[in-house]
Amino acid sequence: MALENKLGIDNSADLAREEERISKKKAVALFETGLLDQLEAGKFSSLKAIHKYLFEDVYDFAGEIRKVNLAKGNFRFAPLMYLETALENIDKMPQSTFEEIVEKYVEMNIAHPFREGNGRSTRIWLDLILKNELHKVVDWSQVDKEDYLLAMERSPVRDIEIKHILRPALTNDINSREVYMKGIDHSYYYEGYTTFKAEEL
Numbered sequence: 001m002a003l004e005n006k007l008g009i010d011n012s013a014d015l016a017r018e019e020e021r022i023s024k025k026k027a028v029a030l031f032e033t034g035l036l037d038q039l040e041a042g043k044f045s046s047l048k049a050i051h052k053y054l055f056e057d058v059y060d061f062a063g064e065i066r067k068v069n070l071a072k073g074n075f076r077f078a079p080l081m082y083l084e085t086a087l088e089n090i091d092k093m094p095q096s097t098f099e100e101i102v103e104k105y106v107e108m109n110i111a112h113p114f115r116e117g118n119g120r121s122t123r124i125w126l127d128l129i130l131k132n133e134l135h136k137v138v139d140w141s142q143v144d145k146e147d148y149l150l151a152m153e154r155s156p157v158r159d160i161e162i163k164h165i166l167r168p169a170l171t172n173d174i175n176s177r178e179v180y181m182k183g184i185d186h187s188y189y190y191e192g193y194t195t196f197k198a199e200e201l
């Protein structure tokens with residue numbers, strides 16, 4: 001069974017393919033129109049706008065905070081009860097050094113505000129902060145996907161691995177569409193969620 005969607009697709013493999021195709025087209029437009037550069041780097045409002053833009057043709061929940069608790073692997077993302085407070089606190093986190101920016105990214109991943117598409121939208125959000133603050137972005141083609149995922153799984157406990165992976169991948173090539181699009185190459189990362197009810201917490 002596929003996640004409820006605007007495309008009328010009920011097979012999850014078909015949905016994954018169509019979702020990827022449509023969101024990539026939207027990601028290009030987000031970049032090419034200059035809309036992305038108008039967003040305020042490091043705020044939840046900008047992540048919300050990115051998520052809405054990428055997924056508005058696919059999901060009703062595009063840009064909307066999730067209404068279920070989520071887990072991946074053994075990790076439970078921020079409980080719904082604390083999600084809004086967590087997002088307000090993340091907005092206030094500093095972002096003037098590479099370390100601070102990655103720490104902010106890690107917290108946003110723990111918040112995982114959306115039902116789907118957190119990885120892609122939050123990597124674009126991360127790059128927007130890096131671009132604004134450090135005039136750099138991550139060249140995701142230099143980031144091994146498996147290493148990235150392992151480091152992200154580890155990041156709520158210890159963020160040194162993800163810092164270690166992202167730092168050498170920084171590039172000054174901040175206006176390259178190819179570099180930007182590498183960050184949302186989705187197919188390698190796919191893994192589904194477990195959802196659970198509040199009383200199971």
Ligand SMILES: Nc1ncnc2c1ncn2[C@@H]1O[C@H](COP(=O)(O)OP(=O)(O)OP(=O)(O)O)[C@@H](O)[C@H]1O
Binds near residue numbers: 119
């Ligand atoms: N066990 C875990 N613990 C913490 N974070 C995780 C875990 N597994 C995955 N993540 C993070 O969640 C992201 C995936 O979130 P989600 O599936 O909502 O987004 P996506 O855009 O569909 O996926 P992707 O990042 O795979 O392109 C990963 O990129 C990673 O940063």
Ligand SMILES: [Mg+2]
Binds near residue numbers: 116118119190191
């Ligand atoms: Mg996903």
